[in-house]
Amino acid sequence: MKFDTPATNNPIDQLKVVGRPLDRIDGPLKTTGQAPYAYERHDAVRNQAYGFILGSAIAKGRIDAMDTAAARKAPGVLAIVTTLDMPRLEKGPMNTASLFGGPEIQHYHQAIAVVVAESFEQARDAAAAIRVEYVRQPGRFDLAAEAPKAKLVPGDSGEGSGAPPEERVGDFEGAFATAAVKLDATYTTPDESHAMMEPHATIAAWEGDKLTIWTSNQMIAWGKRDLAKTLGIPAENVRLDSPYVGGGFGGKLFLRADAVLAALGAKAARRPVKLTLTRPLVANNTTHRPATIQRIRLGAGRDGKLTAIAHESISGDLEGGQPETAVSQTKLLYAGANRLTSLRLAVLDLPEGNAMRAPGEAPGLMALEVAMDEMAESLGMDPVEFRILNDTQVDPEDSERRFSQRQLVECLRLGAERFGWSRRSATPGQRREGRWMVGMGVAAGFRNNLLMKSAARVRLDGQGVVTVETDMTDIGTGSYTIIAQTAAEMMGVELGQVRVRLGDSSFPASAGSGGQWGANNSTAGVYAACMTLREAVARKLGFNSAEAEFVDGQVRSGNRSVPLGEAAGADGMAAEDQIEYGDLAKRYQQSTFAGHFVEVGVDAATGETRVRRMLAVCAAGRILNPKSARSQVIGAMTMGVGAALMEELAVDKRHGFFVNHDLAGYEVPVHADIPHQEVIFLDEVDPISSPMKAKGVGELGLCGVGAAIANAAYNATGIRVRDYPITLDKMIARLPELA
Amino acid sequence: MESSSHLSLTRRALVAAAAATAGATTPEGADAQPASAGNSSTDAGTPAMTSVSLRVNGELRSLELDTRTTLLDALREHLQLTGSKKGCDHGQCGACTVMVDGRRVYSCLTLAVMHEGDEVTTIEGLGQPETLHPMQAAFVKHDGYQCGYCTPGQICASVAMLEEIKAGVPSHVTADLMASPQLTAEEIRERMSGNICRCGAYSNIVEAITEVAGRQA
Ligand code: FES
Ligand code: FES
Numbered sequence: 040m041k042f043d044t045p046a047t048n049n050p051i052d053q054l055k056v057v058g059r060p061l062d063r064i065d066g067p068l069k070t071t072g073q074a075p076y077a078y079e080r081h082d083a084v085r086n087q088a089y090g091f092i093l094g095s096a097i098a099k100g101r102i103d104a105m106d107t108a109a110a111r112k113a114p115g116v117l118a119i120v121t122t123l124d125m126p127r128l129e130k131g132p133m134n135t136a137s138l139f140g141g142p143e144i145q146h147y148h149q150a151i152a153v154v155v156a157e158s159f160e161q162a163r164d165a166a167a168a169i170r171v172e173y174v175r176q177p178g179r180f181d182l183a184a185e186a187p188k189a190k191l192v193p194g195d196s197g198e199g200s201g202a203p204p205e206e207r208v209g210d211f212e213g214a215f216a217t218a219a220v221k222l223d224a225t226y227t228t229p230d231e232s233h234a235m236m237e238p239h240a241t242i243a244a245w246e247g248d249k250l251t252i253w254t255s256n257q258m259i260a261w262g263k264r265d266l267a268k269t270l271g272i273p274a275e276n277v278r279l280d281s282p283y284v285g286g287g288f289g290g291k292l293f294l295r296a297d298a299v300l301a302a303l304g305a306k307a308a309r310r311p312v313k314l315t316l317t318r319p320l321v322a323n324n325t326t327h328r329p330a331t332i333q334r335i336r337l338g339a340g341r342d343g344k345l346t347a348i349a350h351e352s353i354s355g356d357l358e359g360g361q362p363e364t365a366v367s368q369t370k371l372l373y374a375g376a377n378r379l380t381s382l383r384l385a386v387l388d389l390p391e392g393n394a395m396r397a398p399g400e401a402p403g404l405m406a407l408e409v410a411m412d413e414m415a416e417s418l419g420m421d422p423v424e425f426r427i428l429n430d431t432q433v434d435p436e437d438s439e440r441r442f443s444q445r446q447l448v449e450c451l452r453l454g455a456e457r458f459g460w461s462r463r464s465a466t467p468g469q470r471r472e473g474r475w476m477v478g479m480g481v482a483a484g485f486r487n488n489l490l491m492k493s494a495a496r497v498r499l500d501g502q503g504v505v506t507v508e509t510d511m512t513d514i515g516t517g518s519y520t521i522i523a524q525t526a527a528e529m530m531g532v533e534l535g536q537v538r539v540r541l542g543d544s545s546f547p548a549s550a551g552s553g554g555q556w557g558a559n560n561s562t563a564g565v566y567a568a569c570m571t572l573r574e575a576v577a578r579k580l581g582f583n584s585a586e587a588e589f590v591d592g593q594v595r596s597g598n599r600s601v602p603l604g605e606a607a608g609a610d611g612m613a614a615e616d617q618i619e620y621g622d623l624a625k626r627y628q629q630s631t632f633a634g635h636f637v638e639v640g641v642d643a644a645t646g647e648t649r650v651r652r653m654l655a656v657c658a659a660g661r662i663l664n665p666k667s668a669r670s671q672v673i674g675a676m677t678m679g680v681g682a683a684l685m686e687e688l689a690v691d692k693r694h695g696f697f698v699n700h701d702l703a704g705y706e707v708p709v710h711a712d713i714p715h716q717e718v719i720f721l722d723e724v725d726p727i728s729s730p731m732k733a734k735g736v737g738e739l740g741l742c743g744v745g746a747a748i749a750n751a752a753y754n755a756t757g758i759r760v761r762d763y764p765i766t767l768d769k770m771i772a773r774l775p776e777l778a
Numbered sequence: 779m780e781s782s783s784h785l786s787l788t789r790r791a792l793v794a795a796a797a798a799t800a801g802a803t804t805p806e807g808a809d810a811q812p813a814s815a816g817n818s819s820t821d822a823g824t825p826a827m828t829s830v831s832l833r834v835n836g837e838l839r840s841l842e843l844d845t846r847t848t849l850l851d852a853l854r855e856h857l858q859l860t861g862s863k864k865g866c867d868h869g870q871c872g873a874c875t876v877m878v879d880g881r882r883v884y885s886c887l888t889l890a891v892m893h894e895g896d897e898v899t900t901i902e903g904l905g906q907p908e909t910l911h912p913m914q915a916a917f918v919k920h921d922g923y924q925c926g927y928c929t930p931g932q933i934c935a936s937v938a939m940l941e942e943i944k945a946g947v948p949s950h951v952t953a954d955l956m957a958s959p960q961l962t963a964e965e966i967r968e969r970m971s972g973n974i975c976r977c978g979a980y981s982n983i984v985e986a987i988t989e990v991a992g993r994q995a
Contacts, residue, residue: 066918067907069926070933072861072900079860114825159855160846161825236865236873236927236976285863285927286976318866515924515977670921670979677978702870702974709971713980715963 040567042490043621046726050589051566056527056534057731060666063520064534065283065513074283077255078240078315083280084251087242088117090155090304090314091162092296093169094148094324098695099178099388101142102151106170110154113168115161118307120300121152121169131265133197133293135360135391138269139300144173145357146390147696148323153300155308162314178388180695182330182355189353189383192362198289198554198738199487200367200399202380208436209377211336214347218338222414226335226406226761228365229687230697231328232321232705233395237285239325240315243301251278254298257287258551259510263544265294270302281542284514284552288678289394291514292553295325322390322700327688329354329363329392333406337414338377345375345429350407355387363392364399368485368742369407371628374431388695394553396678397738400486401745405682405763408482408746412753421465422481422750423455423634434628443627443727446658447483450634450721454481454656457719458636467757468775475640477651478755484633484655484743488725488734489556490624493564494547494617497526497572501611503592503604505530506538507568511549511561513541515674516737517667518552518561524664525562525731529569531589532603547615555631555735558663563618563729572614576606618729627727631659631739635676635747641755644777646770648752650680654717655744660725660734672740673716679744680708684764830891834859835903845891849883850874852890853900861901861930865974872973875931875938876900882938884972901930904937912993913937916986924977932973936987939969940994961991 051057068074081087095102105121127141136145144151152169156162179185191204215221241254250272256262259279267274284291297316305312316324331354338347350369354362366380395401415425427448434440454460463479464470470477495509507526513519523537530537540546547568550560577584582596593600606612623629638652655672662668685706688697699705718740724732745763753759758773831840834857841856850867853859853876862885865873869887876885877899905911910918913933923929943959951968952959959965966987967980975983 062918063921065926066921066923067910067914069923069929070901070910070914070917071905071907072859072863072902072930073907074926075860076863076927078864079854081858081860158825158844158847159851160844164846234976236871236925236974237863238865284925286925288976315864318868318870515926517924666921670924670977670982673981674924674978677980678976701868702866703868707974707976708978708980709974710967710980710984711971713967713978715984716981 040570040616041619041621042729043623046730046732049730050529051731053528056524057663058661059664061520061524061534061664063517063667064523065519076237076283076285077242077253077281078313080242080253083242083253084244084311086310087313088155088157088308088310089159089162090153090301090312091166092150092300092314092316092320093152093166094320095144095151096171097144097173097175098147100144100174100176102144103172103174105152110165110168113161113165115157116154116165117157117310118155118304119152120303120307128269129271131268131294133261133265135357138294138296146323146388148320150296150300150324153304153314155304155312178695179386180389180690181692182332182385182387185355185385185387186332186353189385192382192384194362194364194382196364196394196398198394198398199489200364202364202367202370202382205381206370207379211347211349211377211379214377215336215338215349218346219341220339220417222337222410222417224335224410224413224761226333226409228331228402228405228763230330230690231395231682231686232688233288233290234702234705234707235286235288235290238316238318238321239291239295239297241297241301242311242313243305244311245305248272249276250302252298252301253280255284255291256281257284257291257512257514257553259512259542259544260548260551262294262298266298269294269299279544281512284512287514287552288396289398289553290325292394318702319700322688322697322705326391326393328395328398329356331363331365331402333365335406335410337410339414339418343418343420343425343428345373347377348373348375349379351381353383353385354392355385356392357388358386360392363402365403365406367399368403370436371434371630372483372485373429374435375429378435389690390697396675397486397741400742401682404482404485404743405745408743409749409761412750413759423451423460426483427451440628443629444658444660444723444725445630445632446721446723447632450632450656450658451483453719454634454636454654458654460636463754467754474643476643476755477638477640478751478753479636479638480747480750480754482635482743482746482750484635484739486555486631486739486742488629488631488728489554490620491550491556491560492617492619493550493560494615495549495564495568496547496613496615497565497568498613499572499603499607499611501604501607501609503532503602504536504538505532506540507565508540508546509549509561509564510544510546511541511557512552514552516552516557516671517664518557520667521558521562521663522565525565526569529566530603532592547617555738558735559729559731559733560618562663562731566730567616567618568614571616572612575612575614580606623727629728629734631734631736633657633739633743635743637747637751639748639751639755641752641770643774646767646774648684648765650712650748651714653714655740656719656721657736657739658721658723659736659739660723660728661732662720663731663733665720668720668736669718671737672718675737675740676716676744677708677713679741680712680748682763683745683748685766687764828891830894832893833897835899843890845889847890848886849888849890849893850885853885859900859902863927863930865927872935873928873931875935875973877934877938880941882935901934904933913990916990920982920986922983922986923979928973928975932975932983935970935973940991942969963988
């Protein structure tokens with residue numbers, strides 16, 4: 040099905056099942072521990088041996104020799120494969136660093152060997168017995184030091200955020216020079232780790248030259264393609280299965296070393312092999328959100344209208360890598376005639392930077408939306424009103440191009456009202472409750488809507504049970520449930536009559552889970568397949584498919600009514616189709632919007648910032664399931680608390696690695712850090728997006744949260760920290776004297 | 779360019795360079811050595827094995843285990859009770875939380891052989907999909923999870939945590955150590971802070987626990 044004209048009325052609009060806050064259908068499995076994650080598939084294949092991955096202890100250089108003699112003799116060892124056993128393996132288009140093979144080391148903890156043994160304990164012990172001779176080379180590990188050498192490059196997160204090397208509209212320099220009120224400030228954001236709770240894990244089994252891996256991956260079709268390429272085998276010989284994914288946040292978008300080494304280990308041991316990245320490998324062996332240095336210049340007239348907007352970002356990555364697209368939202372968020380954005384990339388020898396939840400916007404808004412707060416203060420304006428004044432309903436770089444829907448103003452107004460924004464003191468440092476200095480902050484949230492091809496197969500059996508099969512993944516996003524809701528709505532059955540099977544590469548290829556595109560596109564693919572199935576059923580019954588209604592488990596036309604199961608017959612029926620998109624995304628700018636409101640307390644003695652209240656008001660098209668969508672948003676808000684207040688991969692600039700590579704050193708928010716969170720979804724349908732009229736929320740919820748917290752901390756104390764995270768050491772010296 | 783093997787690095791540089799990875803990447807380092815001192819055939823021979831019997835979810839289970847096996851791996855790998863999760867294997871995340879003799883423990887931080895005769899309750903012992911424990915049902919109702927990977931640990935921890943409050947065990951946020959701790963959101967958040975949820979379901983988890991606690995009270 041090609042979607043190239045805005046949606047009109049369709050079966051989804053009945054909203055009997057779609058749009059309801061239903062419990063997740065996978066809830067009973069997840070809460071009882073019965074949902075099987077990758078490392079737990081004891082049932083999948085017999086005789087599994089254990090693999091253990093060894094990571095490089097240097098960041099840059101090469102391996103001269105590896106002595107595996109002692110390890111090979113260790114009890115229980117079945118096979119050892121080292122990186123010296125083969126030339127550097129090919130890599131897929133998504134990876135920057137190589138995953139295995141050859142003597143060259145590109146980053147710390149790059150995989151250099153896998154040991155396969157009868158037990159986990161034996162594999163781990165033998166891995167410790169491998170001796171490695173390294174030749175260390177000096178590397179570039181300090182972004183600030185390399186920044187002056189950074190080159191202008193284009194950027195595309197692959198997740199809906201991108202920008203050319205430099206983009207100019209009007210005359211930024213001229214307008215900025217003559218602006219009545221100006222801001223010129225630099226903000227820095229640190230390297231961050233996805234730190235999903237389930238480390239990457241894979242079980243691999245060969246049957247002749249056919250390989251099956253049970254793994255934890257967000258994008259099944261990419262994984263299949265890239266694993267085949269890496270191993271040099273035909274893609275049709277590879278099958279991935281990933282029905283449950285213990286979190287990803289972008290860290291499992293791409294093929295990683297676990298899958299490659301499980302496959303190589305299984306080949307060498309002639310046994311199925313299961314392995315996982317140990318927690319300390321996750322930070323340095325895989326990808327991370329790269330640090331940025333962002334300069335923002337804003338110019339406005341005394342009336343508060345922006346006349347000049349510049350946002351320039353520098354980040355680093357390995358040779359051949361990508362910039363963090365932190366300036367992307369600045370091209371679209373506010374009006375202003377004279378504009379400049381640029382992206383610069385420094386070469387670093389740290390582990391690979393890549394997409395993490397809301398790549399681009401998450402760090403970009405942490406700068407832009409603080410700059411807007413600073414500018415509002417310079418103008419003597421309320422920060423909500425300042426944003427509303429500079430709203431735009433068209434693409435600021437192309438006034439012919441409208442937003443399909445843009446309710447940022449409504450988000451901000453409603454949020455201000457519900458949050459009690461009028462109680463905020465415009466002058467910082469005014470509100471004191473015992474030892475707490477209390478303040479409120481606001482920020483706009485912005486994230487693009489991405490349209491991706493997505494396919495599904497829908498089966499109908501003689502009992503009227505509907506089964507959906509697609510390689511879509513559920514990484515905690517609620518895919519199982521919203522896909523079931525979609526199929527139930529389309530086929531006119533109860534939710535309980537629908538089965539959903541996900542994550543298997545033998546199913547039709549979906550959009551996968553990334554860039555908050557999963558919900559809208561994967562359900563639109565199911566919509567397409569259901570439409571095709573409805574037509575087939577109607578045809579079989581001799582009904583006019585345009586008139587046939589699918590209601591209450593029946594197919595009706597005129598005064599005839601046939602139970603769905605009977606229509607399908609004993610052999611059942613099946614249909615497969617996909618959603619593809621025309622040029623609506625070109626003709627209209629499709630984005631999602633939020634207003635984030637936060638209240639913090641800053642400890643007057645220690646400078647510690649604690650979040651007290653949070654509200655997000657989101658405008659993101661039709662909300663397919665308000666319960667699971669709300670969870671996406673509160674989860675993202677929680678990650679925003681981490682980004683603002685605690686998360687930072689500490690770089691060892693001499694040896695070139697992230698030091699705090701575990702969950703004790705890399706601090707993420709815990710229960711005690713998170714207050715009750717409020718989320719409001721504006722009533723919105725976006726017929727330009729898809730037949731579902733939905734967009735996404737999973738990343739929107741993160742976009743702007745960090746800035747709202749930073750702005751609240753400023754409002755509480757009068758101290759502006761532009762260097763994230765806002766830890767107490769950056770506050771304490773500037774706090775007022777204790778009385 | 780500097781050429782060196784691990785072993786010729788100074789101890790200081792080694793620690794600085796590799797933290798948990800000196801000479802190898804085993805996070806457990808020396809702790810992972812076979813606990814078989816006195817067994818001269820260790821290198822070429824078999825690991826030190828021992829038998830251990832646990833009562834798991836009410837059932838007596840006898841296992842022959844490598845002494846290095848954690849309680850978590852005994853459950854997940856040997857008994858194939860994979861409801862308990864491994865998020866870190868280091869006592870840093872809480873995904874592996876189970877109850878031993880009624881008290882919550884990180885099962886990755888304790889060796890199975892230390893639990894001879896102990897009563898272990900895992901998520902599987904609390905309820906099944908058709909017969910959910912009230913806490914499991916409340917997590918479903920309040921959407922107190924997303925990816926589900928921290929969830930069994932959160933649920934086991936919350937069930938045991940409510941018992942701790944009932945028993946009068948104070949926490950860091952208990953203002954009056956002489957009075958019984960109250961069932962406030964603040965107490966729940968403090969006491970549940972050993973269970974990380976990277977999906978960020980905290981706000982909903984606290985609502986689920988509060989509802990169950992309210993019903994129990
Ligand atoms: S796995 Fe035991 S605390 Fe993380
Ligand atoms: S539900 Fe994913 S980590 Fe808690």
